[in-house]
Structure formats: C-alpha cells, structure tokens
Amino acid sequence: MAATAQHNLFDTSAKPTLISNQFAFTEGCSVAKNGDVFFTDQPNDKIWKYEFESGKLSVFLDKAGRSNGTYFDKKGNLITCADDKGELWSISPKGKVTVLVTDLEGKQMNGPNDVWLDLKGGIYMTDPYYQRDYWARKKKELDGEHVYYLPKGSKTPVKVCGDLKQPNGIVGTPDGKYLYVSDLGAQKTYRYLVNKDATLSEKTLLFNQGSDGMTLDEKGNIYITGKGVTIYSPEGKKIAVIPNKDNWTGNVVFGGKNRDILFITASKSVYMLKMKVKGVE
Numbered sequence: 001m002a003a004t005a006q007h008n009l010f011d012t013s014a015k016p017t018l019i020s021n022q023f024a025f026t027e028g029c030s031v032a033k034n035g036d037v038f039f040t041d042q043p044n045d046k047i048w049k050y051e052f053e054s055g056k057l058s059v060f061l062d063k064a065g066r067s068n069g070t071y072f073d074k075k076g077n078l079i080t081c082a083d084d085k086g087e088l089w090s091i092s093p094k095g096k097v098t099v100l101v102t103d104l105e106g107k108q109m110n111g112p113n114d115v116w117l118d119l120k121g122g123i124y125m126t127d128p129y130y131q132r133d134y135w136a137r138k139k140k141e142l143d144g145e146h147v148y149y150l151p152k153g154s155k156t157p158v159k160v161c162g163d164l165k166q167p168n169g170i171v172g173t174p175d176g177k178y179l180y181v182s183d184l185g186a187q188k189t190y191r192y193l194v195n196k197d198a199t200l201s202e203k204t205l206l207f208n209q210g211s212d213g214m215t216l217d218e219k220g221n222i223y224i225t226g227k228g229v230t231i232y233s234p235e236g237k238k239i240a241v242i243p244n245k246d247n248w249t250g251n252v253v254f255g256g257k258n259r260d261i262l263f264i265t266a267s268k269s270v271y272m273l274k275m276k277v278k279g280v281e
Helices: none
Strands: 017-020 026-031 039-043 046-051 056-061 067-072 078-082 087-091 098-100 116-119 124-126 147-150 158-161 168-172 178-183 186-196 200-207 214-216 222-224 228-232 240-243 251-255 262-267 267-274
Touching: 026 078, 026 262, 039 262, 046 147, 056 067, 067 116, 078 116, 116 168, 124 158, 147 168, 147 228, 168 214, 168 222, 178 214, 214 251, 222 251
Parallel strands: 026 067, 026 251
Antiparallel strands: 017 267, 026 039, 039 046, 046 056, 067 078, 078 087, 087 098, 116 124, 124 147, 147 158, 168 178, 178 186, 186 200, 214 222, 222 228, 228 240, 251 262, 262 267
C-alpha cells in the first residue's frame, strides 16, 4: 500500500480481499440500510447483492436496463442509472421498476452514469456519453455532457452544471452542503456549494484527478476510483492509495453493519478491505 502522508484509515500491510471475479464489468455499488451492498454488472445487465453477514452473493435483478451508478433513497428503493435507453429508474426492495426519467424535452439522455440524493429526495445525476456496443444509436441527442438535478416528484431533470467535459463520479456531504463532481474527461474533481434551490455555486478545483465513482468517510475524506482507489482529504490533499494493478476500479462504498468495510468494484472482480474509519452513506 502506497501512501503520501501518514494516516490511520486502514492497515497499510493489509490487501483487499477478493469476494468474487465472475463478472464482466462491475460498477455502481451502494449500501442498503442493513449494510448489504448492491452493485451492477453492466455488460451482463444484472444487479447483484452481497450480504456481509453470510458472505452470500446473489442476483437481485436481471434485465436491469444496463444500470450503472446506483444510490438508495430513504424508503429503500434503489435509484439506478439505466443507460440502455438513457433512463433513471427506481427499483423497489422486491424488484419492481418505476421509470423516473425517460427523456429530456423529447431527447434521449446521453447515458445517466452516477447519482446522489439530497436530503429533500432530489437526485443529482451525471450524464456523460460513452458509446456502448449494445446501443443502436451512434451519437448524442443533447448539446453536451452535463450534471442534472431531478426535484422530488418531477420527471424533468434540470441542468445545474454545463461547463464540464465529461462528468462522471458524484457524491455529496451528509449535511447536503457540498457536492463533489468528477470531470473524468478532464481529469479534475470539483467541489460545489449546494444552494437552497438545489443549484450549484462556488465551483472549487479540489485536485487534478478524475474519478469513475466516489464515496466519503466520516472524516470527510474523498475516495475516488480509476487506477485503484485514491483517498484525498476534504482540502484536496492526497492521503493514500489502495492500488489495483490488474483492473480498472469503477466504484467504491462503505458497507457492512458498521459501515467500516470498503467495498470495491474492479472490472471483473469485487473486493473488500477492513477500514479504521466508517462511511457516511
């Protein structure tokens, strides 16, 4: 484990434990109330569930709209970026699908990628364009790749950030004050102040590194993914790296009953690492 500063986040002599490597490309991990983690295998069009208590791995939903990023709402529904048709879904604990977003003013979304829910139940969503081999379309219908906000109860996303190259990973602070957005295309990650009307202001460059997926710990540290997991302080100082030389790391979340196990989705595999800090989701 390489580190650029002293830290007490995890045992630096420990390595992530492999849970399984039976997938095509894992992404979109989110933690349920009881600490179980749900994650997507987009090429195989499935959402999986990992139970920490038993170590059981099972398919939660087959034919999942090619879901990518996910996040649980307060009622236990799994909000997913179903980029097969550029939609946003809500999936009940029993697997019933409700489509929240079908289009934007008659145009198909690029491919919703990652989501975060605020305290009001509104949804922030990144919408980059990555040409999928299972798409019939070959070009975007929208004018760019932006960040949107879907107010609770609405079906029309509102653009809240339109000056990024290719927004991807997104996560907000537990108090709802700040939103972190990664511009993976430009390899930069920004912090925004979230205003009362859900608009964003005070754009601040935190560090020159992009991220596929992101999560936060109780100290406010930011965990970003790509070439392994890189951990930054709230001020943007690099603290530590959890390397993964073999696979692209798509996403990361704190799971387990005590939220102290880092769950890592890395291409064909998923891993876990015991931490000395807890997550905030």
